Amino acid sequence: TTHYLFIVVVAVNSTLLTINAGDYIFYTDWMRTSFVVFSISQSTMLAVGAIYYMLFTGVPGTATYYATIMTIYTWVAKGAWFALGYPYDFIVVPIWIPSAMLLDLTYWATRRNKHAAIIIGGTLIGLSFPLFNMVNLLLIRDPLEVAFKYPRPTLPAYMTPIEPQVGKFYNSPVALGAGAGAVLTVPIAALGAKLNTW
Numbered sequence: 001t002t003h004y005l006f007i008v009v010v011a012v013n014s015t016l017l018t019i020n021a022g023d024y025i026f027y028t029d030w031m032r033t034s035f036v037v038f039s040i041s042q043s044t045m046l047a048v049g050a051i052y053y054m055l056f057t058g059v060p061g062t063a064t065y066y067a068t069i070m071t072i073y074t075w076v077a078k079g080a081w082f083a084l085g086y087p088y089d090f091i092v093v094p095i096w097i098p099s100a101m102l103l104d105l106t107y108w109a110t111r112r113n114k115h116a117a118i119i120i121g122g123t124l125i126g127l128s129f130p131l132f133n134m135v136n137l138l139l140i141r142d143p144l145e146v147a148f149k150y151p152r153p154t155l156p157a158y159m160t161p162i163e164p165q166v167g168k169f170y171n172s173p174v175a176l177g178a179g180a181g182a183v184l185t186v187p188i189a190a191l192g193a194k195l196n197t198w
Contacts, residue, residue, distance in 0.1 A: 025074050026092035026137065028146045035134070042094060043129040044184055047122045050100050054117065060108035063121075067100035086150050089140045095132035099125045126184070 026038065050063035071093065078091035103121035110116035 025077055026094060026133070028090050028092060028140065035130075035137075038094075039130040039133070040184055042096075043099070043126045046096055046099060046129065047103070047125045050103055050125075051114075051118055051121065054103070054107060055114050058112065060104045060112070063100040063103040063107070064097060067096035070094075070096055087146060090146060090150060092137055092140060095129070095136050098132055099129045102128060 026034070046067065050066050053066045054060070054063045056062075074091075074093045078093055081091050082088060102124040103117065106121035106124060107113075107117040110120070
């Protein structure tokens with residue numbers, strides 16, 4: 001019983017760690033300008049939390065379970081904003097699960113080698129997470145329309161909706177976010193796993 005209790009504690013705390021790494025959901029009104037920050041923080045925290053949780057249990061598949069918990073939390077948040085009168089597209093649920101599945105697959109394919117999970121799995125998360133989310137963001141309607149029609153009441157200054165004429169700069173955060181996420185995920189995930197062994 002104690003063992004399973006610790007598993008639950010690790011899952012909950014790791015999830016809280018991830019959802020508090022910056023903003024854990026894409027708000028349509030600033031998703032383009034926040035893509036870099038979101039990609040770095042969430043790919044890093046997904047790798048750290050999922051690897052920590054997976055190595056704690058030692059069972060391939062727990063990283064996907066961990067990502068599923070966060071996805072459920074995010075859909076609850078999406079439902080809360082929708083209940084407040086915001087459009088369905090105002091919250092875009094991040095795509096954590098496929099990246100976590102790649103981590104589980106790496107752990108399983110390397111016969112539960114934790115170093116391979118950290119290096120290879122962490123790299124796969126950093127490379128795939130921004131790509132999955134960019135495809136997801138491309139499927140929703142014009143974010144600027146939503147931004148000006150449904151402003152958030154507590155919008156910080158750096159998240160204030162930008163004017164349409166600066167749209168030519170929208171493409172640069174995508175490549176930067178994907179590259180930075182891939183580069184930073186591995187060393188930080190390695191540090192997280194190292195702390196887990198102390």
